[in-house]
Amino acid sequence: MPVTIYDVARESGFSMATVSRVINGSSKVKPATRKKILETIERLGYRPNAVARGLASKKTTTIGVVIPDISSSFFAEVVRGIEDIANMYNYNIILSNSDKNLEKELNLINTLLEKQVDGLLFMGGEVTEQHVDIFQSSTVPVVLAATKDPKNIFPSVDIDHFQAAKDAVMAFIEAGHRKIAFISGQLTDPLTGYARFQGYKKALDEANIPFDERYVKIGNYHYESGMEAMRYFLSLDVKPTAVFAVSDEMAVGAIHEIQDQGLNVPNDIEVRGFDNTPISSMVRPLLSTVSIPQYDIGAVAMRFLTKHINEEPIENQFVILQHQLIERKSTKQSS
Amino acid sequence: MPVTIYDVARESGFSMATVSRVINGSSKVKPATRKKILETIERLGYRPNAVARGLASKKTTTIGVVIPDISSSFFAEVVRGIEDIANMYNYNIILSNSDKNLEKELNLINTLLEKQVDGLLFMGGEVTEQHVDIFQSSTVPVVLAATKDPKNIFPSVDIDHFQAAKDAVMAFIEAGHRKIAFISGQLTDPLTGYARFQGYKKALDEANIPFDERYVKIGNYHYESGMEAMRYFLSLDVKPTAVFAVSDEMAVGAIHEIQDQGLNVPNDIEVRGFDNTPISSMVRPLLSTVSIPQYDIGAVAMRFLTKHINEEPIENQFVILQHQLIERKSTKQSS
DNA sequence: CTGTTAGCGCTTTCAA
DNA sequence: TTGAAAGCGCTAACAG
Numbered sequence: 001m002p003v004t005i006y007d008v009a010r011e012s013g014f015s016m017a018t019v020s021r022v023i024n025g026s027s028k029v030k031p032a033t034r035k036k037i038l039e040t041i042e043r044l045g046y047r048p049n050a051v052a053r054g055l056a057s058k059k060t061t062t063i064g065v066v067i068p069d070i071s072s073s074f075f076a077e078v079v080r081g082i083e084d085i086a087n088m089y090n091y092n093i094i095l096s097n098s099d100k101n102l103e104k105e106l107n108l109i110n111t112l113l114e115k116q117v118d119g120l121l122f123m124g125g126e127v128t129e130q131h132v133d134i135f136q137s138s139t140v141p142v143v144l145a146a147t148k149d150p151k152n153i154f155p156s157v158d159i160d161h162f163q164a165a166k167d168a169v170m171a172f173i174e175a176g177h178r179k180i181a182f183i184s185g186q187l188t189d190p191l192t193g194y195a196r197f198q199g200y201k202k203a204l205d206e207a208n209i210p211f212d213e214r215y216v217k218i219g220n221y222h223y224e225s226g227m228e229a230m231r232y233f234l235s236l237d238v239k240p241t242a243v244f245a246v247s248d249e250m251a252v253g254a255i256h257e258i259q260d261q262g263l264n265v266p267n268d269i270e271v272r273g274f275d276n277t278p279i280s281s282m283v284r285p286l287l288s289t290v291s292i293p294q295y296d297i298g299a300v301a302m303r304f305l306t307k308h309i310n311e312e313p314i315e316n317q318f319v320i321l322q323h324q325l326i327e328r329k330s331t332k333q334s335s
Numbered sequence: 336m337p338v339t340i341y342d343v344a345r346e347s348g349f350s351m352a353t354v355s356r357v358i359n360g361s362s363k364v365k366p367a368t369r370k371k372i373l374e375t376i377e378r379l380g381y382r383p384n385a386v387a388r389g390l391a392s393k394k395t396t397t398i399g400v401v402i403p404d405i406s407s408s409f410f411a412e413v414v415r416g417i418e419d420i421a422n423m424y425n426y427n428i429i430l431s432n433s434d435k436n437l438e439k440e441l442n443l444i445n446t447l448l449e450k451q452v453d454g455l456l457f458m459g460g461e462v463t464e465q466h467v468d469i470f471q472s473s474t475v476p477v478v479l480a481a482t483k484d485p486k487n488i489f490p491s492v493d494i495d496h497f498q499a500a501k502d503a504v505m506a507f508i509e510a511g512h513r514k515i516a517f518i519s520g521q522l523t524d525p526l527t528g529y530a531r532f533q534g535y536k537k538a539l540d541e542a543n544i545p546f547d548e549r550y551v552k553i554g555n556y557h558y559e560s561g562m563e564a565m566r567y568f569l570s571l572d573v574k575p576t577a578v579f580a581v582s583d584e585m586a587v588g589a590i591h592e593i594q595d596q597g598l599n600v601p602n603d604i605e606v607r608g609f610d611n612t613p614i615s616s617m618v619r620p621l622l623s624t625v626s627i628p629q630y631d632i633g634a635v636a637m638r639f640l641t642k643h644i645n646e647e648p649i650e651n652q653f654v655i656l657q658h659q660l661i662e663r664k665s666t667k668q669s670s
Numbered sequence: 671c672t673g674t675t676a677g678c679g680c681t682t683t684c685a686a
Numbered sequence: 687t688t689g690a691a692a693g694c695g696c697t698a699a700c701a702g
Contacts, residue, residue, distance in 0.1 A: 002474060004695055015673045020697060028671055045472065050450040051389045052695030055678045060386060062429065062450070071415040073408055080406040083432050092446065094397065095430040097418050111427065115385040115397070137380065139337060223617050252617055259619065279614055282558050282587055284594065339679055350689045355681060363687060387679030390694045 003044045012040040023048055054116060062092045063119045063305060064112030068100045073277045074294055075123065078146060081298025082121060089306045091118070100125040109134050119305045121145055125189050127154075141308035145301035146294075147191055148318065155308065155317040157301040159292055161191050164323040165199030165246070168272050168290050171325055172242040173207045175332065177270070180204070181215040181240035183229045183250050196246050196274075215240055219250045226253025234261055241269060242331075248273035248280045248289055255283070255330060271330040285329035293321050338379045347375040358383055389451060397427045398454045398640060399447030403435045408612045409629055410458065413481060416633025417456060424641045426453070435460040444469050454640045456480055460524050462489075476643035480636035481629075482526055483653065490643065490652040492636040494627055496526050499658040500534030500581070503607050503625050506660055507577040508542045510667065512605070515539070516550040516575035518564045518585050531581050531609075550575055554585045561588025569596055576604060577666075583608035583615045583624055590618070590665060605666040620664035628656050 005023075009016045014033060021029050022037045029037075040046075054060040065082060067075050079095065086093050094112060098105040105124055109131075112120060120135070120142045127149035135142045135154060144156035172180050182200045185193035197216075204211055217232055219225035226245055230253065233240050245251035251273030255265050265271055265285055273280055276291035300319060307314055327333060340358075344351045349372060356364050357372045364372075375381075389395040400417060402410050414430065421428050429447060433440040440459055444466075447455060455470070455477045462484035470477045470489060479491035507515050517535045520528035532551075539546055552567055554560035561580055565588065568575050580586035586608030590600050600606055600620055608615055611626035635654060642649055662668060 005697095006695075016696075017674080017698085018672055021672085024697085030671060033671085047445070047449055047472075049390075049695050050446075051386055051395060052678090053697070054386045055384075055390050055680090056695075056697040058678075058697095069415070070405065070418065071408070071411045073406070073411070076406045076408070076411040079430075080404070080432065083405065083430065087431070092429050092431060092450065094427050095414075095418065096422070096427060097415065110382070111385075114382055115427065137382075223613075249617065256617075256619055278558075279617060282584065282591075282614060283618060284591055340681095341679075351680075352682080352690080353688055356688085359681085365687060368687085384679050387694090388681070390696085391679075391681040393681095393694075 002049075003046045005046070005048070007044060008037065008040055008046050011044060012037045058116075060116050060118055061090055062094055062115070062117050063121060063302075064109070064115070064117035065093045065095050065121045065123075066098050066105060066108050066112070067095065067123045068125065069097055070095065073279070074275055074292075075146075077277075077294035078123065078298035081295040081300075082145070082302045083298075085299045085302035085306075089302075091302075091306075093121075098124060102128065102130070106130060106134060113138055113140070119143070119309050121301055121305060123147055125192075141305060143301050143305045143308065146297050150190065152318060155304060155314070157297050157304060157319045157321065158191070159297070159321050159323045161195040162199040162202070164274070164290050164292070165196035165244070166203045167199075167323070167325055168244050168274070169200050169203035170207075171331075172244065172270065172272070173203060173209070175242075175270070177242040178209055179215065179238060179240045179242070180209075181217070181229075181233045181243045183217055183219045183226060183243065183245035183254065185221060185246050186218060192246065200244065219245070219247070221247040221250060223249045223253040226250030227257040228253075230254035230257035234258070234263075239269070243269060243271045244274075245271070246274045248275050248277045248287060251287055251289065251330070252279060252283050255285070255287070265330050266332050270332060273330075276326055280326075280328070288328045288331040289326050291324040291326045293323075296321055337384075338381045340381070340383070342379060343372065343375055343381050346379060347372045393451075395451050395453055396425055397429055397450075397452050398456060398637075399444070399450070399452040400428045400430050400456045400458075401433050401440060401443050401447070402430065402458045403460070404432055405430065408614070409610055409627075410481075412612075412629035413458065413633035416630040416635075417480070417637045418633075420634045420637035420641075424637075426637075426641075428456075433459060437463065437465070441465060441469060448473055448475070454478070454644050456636055456640060458482060460527075476640060478636050478640045478643065481632050485525065487653060490639060490649070492632050492639060492654045492656065493526070494632075494656050494658045496530040497534040497537070499609070499625050499627070500531035500579070501538045502534075502658070502660060503579050503609070504535050504538035505542075506666075507579065507605065507607070508538060508544070510577075510605070512577040513544055514550065514573065514575045514577070515544075516552070516564075516568045516578045518552055518554045518561060518578065518580035518589065520556060520581050521553060527581065535579065554580070554582070556582040556585060558584045558588040561585030562592040563588075565589035565592035569593070569598075574604070578604060578606045579609075580606070581609045583610050583612045583622060586622055586624065586665070587614060587618050590620070590622070600665050601667050607666055611661055615661075615663070623663045623666040624661050626659040626661045628658075631656055 096108045148156035217229035273289035276289045280287035280289045431443045483491040552564035608624035611624045615622035
């Protein structure tokens with residue numbers, strides 16, 4: 001039978017209210033009585049029950065995080081950012097993996113809301129009508145991280161996927177390439193798939209390079225699918241001279257396929273990835289990529305959420321973090 | 336003002352107790368009344384308050400997980416295993432990063448216990464007296480994952496680090512190597528550091544190869560420190576012909592350092608890593624390594640915890656999962 | 671500065 | 687099969 005605040009009150013000779021005050025460090029308590037109460041807390045080994053506190057105060061100091069897959073190094077880094085800031089503000093996070101499965105997402109959100117989290121951080125593929133509905137049924141704030149909803153209803157923290165992809169392709173164009181292959185994500189995915197694809201097309205368009213669908217292959221962000229895509233590109237009559245993949249893993253897969261066929265990166269074909277995950281610095285040649293501030297996306301989103309929770313004034317509901325082209329060794333230095 | 340069980344009771348014309356029964360699917364409720372109550376729950380958009388339930392039932396269906404660093408791909412995979420099984424048993428997890436910092440660990444454990452988690456999963460470097468103390472103050476079960484306590488007080492799920500390292504080194508010895516370098520973890524770390532080091536020494540010992548401290552370098556498990564260690568080994572008069580690193584990242588760093596100096600892996604120097612993290616399949620040459628069932632460690636630990644929570648009979652309190660030598664391309668096939 | 675007293679929303683005997 | 691009522695452990699007015 002664990003010791004309760006009532007026991008502490010009885011043993012110390014003060015009331016529950018006063019004990020509560022010293023626990024919460026709130027308002028004025030005479031130093032002498034604080035000391036006494038602290039002593040009996042120590043003596044009894046009292047540990048406040050956060051569930052009871054949550055019920056009484058309507059605050060749980062925990063926030064819900066739904067994420068596609070924590071074993072993806074991209075999201076793991078985002079979560080690290082979330083957790084660090086959460087910790088700083090004295091929140092804990094309940095983490096749950098959705099695998100981008102709609103039903104699972106909806107269930108998880110519901111469960112988290114039932115658990116009375118003080119706020120919700122959502123990462124996922126798409127934000128559908130159903131997401132919107134359930135988010136709107138929430139009495140606590142919801143912030144989208146590394147995604148956004150099509151109607152801009154909810155605050156979000158993300159990068160400009162369209163521009164990032166366009167910049168990457170433009171760098172190739174400026175280096176003189178005309179035959180630029182694109183290893184894409186699913187086009188049904190509005191942000192990481194479709195928006196980046198549009199960026200690719202736009203860059204070509206502005207350079208008057210006709211779009212050639214043979215230079216586009218859909219991948220699943222993983223290494224193998226990068227190899228496969230590259231295998232296909234290399235089977236073409238007119239091979240591309242540059243390849244842009246929307247994930248580092250796929251880019252590395254592409255590089256290895258190129259190398260396995262006896263060609264050289266970057267001399268025969270240049271390759272650029274996306275995300276700047278740790279692997280890009282652990283391969284040869286070092287991978288040129290588009291750096292996405294994963295940690296910051298998480299950190300900013302969490303900070304953002306605390307502001308909403310505390311109803312602090314918020315200037316901009318939709319923050320776009322900056323991406324950056326990282327030139328390493330899988331592209332020729334254009335200097 | 337959110338709708339409560341009381342509202343549902345009033346609207347449906349039944350008592351709170353009966354509403355509670357249909358929510359929990361427990362005991363007998365007449366189908367007709369169940370139907371009516373379900374309807375009014377739907378109509379009112381009632382969402383049960385898990386905090387109140389937790390207070391009343393003394394169960395929160397959430398478990399606490401403390402982990403060194405979620406952005407490490409090793410732990411990310413372990414957590415995926417934990418979460419999947421947790422999910423299966425209808426638990427949520429509160430995840431917190433400790434960075435192996437003792438004070439932080441103790442604080443986190445305390446917070447989780449205050450939050451009335453139904454169980455605790457601990458991963459960390461070392462399990463000290465202080466850990467033992469706080470774990471013993473817990474009224475809920477504690478399971479150690481990917482670690483164990485020196486006195487075998489708490490149930491744990493891990494691999495045999497000593498044997499795994501020994502096996503890796505023995506494979507080199509059987510392939511004819513005598514000059515085997517070792518990129519170690521901190522020796523103050525009892526499991527991943529010290530135990531593996533002992534395994535290395537034991538293998539040499541059994542083969543009557545004298546231990547040479549110049550062939551041992553302490554790393555921090557990361558890529559750069561693998562390169563550094565290798566740079567040092569290559570500066571030796573008598574260079575090693577094989578290198579065993581206790582993490583894949585360090586092994587890959589070593590390979591790249593070797594390659595950068597114009598030598599070939601595996602022809603000039605063979606390299607073997609540890610963990611079988613995804614990167615080992617994404618480098619050239621493909622990395623030979625010791626496979627650790629990370630996902631399973633998490634999954635088994637979580638399953639283990641549910642058994643403790645439900646007070647199911649448990650045969651063995653200390654489960655050792657099997658490691659496995661994976662032969663890829665950074666070692667010569669010994670067949 | 672401290673105490674009294676209602677709840678918070680739900681589960682759980684115990685009766686009916 | 688259903689209901690009444692007593693808490694679960696704590697916070698938050700409100701008094702004093």
